[in-house]
Amino acid sequence: DVKVTQSSRYLVKRTGEKVFLECVQDMDHENMFWYRQDPGLGLRLIYFSYDVKMKEKGDIPEGYSVSREKKERFSLILESASTNQTSMYLCATVQGHKETQYFGPGTRLLVL
Amino acid sequence: DAKTTQPPSMDCAEGRAANLPCNHSTISGNEYVYWYRQIHSQGPQYIIHGLKNNETNEMASLIITEDRKSSTLILPHATLRDTAVYYCIVRVASQGAQKLVFGQGTRLTINP
Numbered sequence: 001d002v003k004v005t006q007s008s009r010y011l012v013k014r015t016g017e018k019v020f021l022e023c024v025q026d027m028d029h030e031n032m033f034w035y036r037q038d039p040g041l042g043l044r045l046i047y048f049s050y051d052v053k054m055k056e057k058g059d060i061p062e063g064y065s066v067s068r069e070k071k072e073r074f075s076l077i078l079e080s081a082s083t084n085q086t087s088m089y090l091c092a093t094v095q096g097h098k099e100t101q102y103f104g105p106g107t108r109l110l111v112l
Numbered sequence: 113d114a115k116t117t118q119p120p121s122m123d124c125a126e127g128r129a130a131n132l133p134c135n136h137s138t139i140s141g142n143e144y145v146y147w148y149r150q151i152h153s154q155g156p157q158y159i160i161h162g163l164k165n166n167e168t169n170e171m172a173s174l175i176i177t178e179d180r181k182s183s184t185l186i187l188p189h190a191t192l193r194d195t196a197v198y199y200c201i202v203r204v205a206s207q208g209a210q211k212l213v214f215g216q217g218t219r220l221t222i223n224p
Contacts, residue, residue: 004155033211043156045211058211090155092212100146101212103155 003027004093004104012110019078021107023091032074033092033101034058034066043090049074081111116200121219130187132218134200137181142204145176147185148214149196156199156214159185190222 007022023032033048035058045058047066055066063085067075078085091104117135124130136145146161160167160174162183167174173186187194199217203210 035211042214042216043212048211088153092155100158100161102158106153106155108153 004091004102006089006091006104006107008107009105010108010110012112013078013081014112015082017078017081017111019081019109019111021076021078021089021091021109023074023076023093023104024072025074025091025093025102026072027093027095027102028071029093029095029102030071031094032068033094034064034074034076035090035092036060036087037090037106038087046076081109083111085109086111116202116215118198118200118215118218120216121221123221123223124187124190126192126222126224127189130190130194130220130222132185132187132198132200132220133182134185135182136200136202139180139202143202144204145174145180145183146201146203147172147174148199148201148212149194150199150217151193151196156212159198190220192222192224194220195222196220 003026005024013019031050034046035043037043044060046064047058049055049068052071065077089107092101094101144161144163147159148156150156160169160172162174176183197217197219199214
């Protein structure tokens with residue numbers, strides 16, 4: 001079974017803090033994604049990566065950056081957290097162009 | 113991706129079969145039907161997918177009509193842990209590395 005883990009289930013940060021969210025997968029998948037999910041807005045893609053050191057902007061990259069130094073690890077960085085970044089953050093992974101995305105458990109971030 | 117229509121909510125008694133419908137009348141020939149579910153405060157979980165033949169796995173069965181304009185996800189013996197929001201998505205398989213877009217889904221409640 002594919003295993004996708006995220007560093008925290010719940011996180012509380014203050015406005016202006018730098019926040020790191022980490023995602024690790026154990027299946028050697030090439031593609032990894034960061035989404036955020038908000039009530040009424042569904043899933044929105046922040047960034048994705050097709051390979052180590054490669055990254056592509058998704059639909060809402062503003063205020064975020066990412067890092068992929070190793071194939072199994074994809075980090076989402078909030079450079080200066082703001083209250084409108086309070087959300088559920090979901091990491092997903094998929095092998096090449098196969099069809100199924102596998103998600104981590106999610107990190108619920110609250111920015112005060 | 114083709115648009116899907118699902119009922120906003122459904123109820124089912126524990127131990128009975130839960131049948132979740134999905135309409136996708138504009139589906140094209142190379143688009144698959146995927147089902148995911150999301151239990152409260154967790155990441156989405158892949159359930160099953162199919163092209164035109166009925167499919168079954170350890171979690172569920174997928175019945176696709178002959179004209180492919182609709183499908184039904186069947187949970188044969190629903191348990192309380194199956195309470196979740198169920199999402200039906202249609203997409204081209206080779207777009208597995210593209211972002212997932214969830215609609216509103218069906219909120220399934222399993223009652224004891």
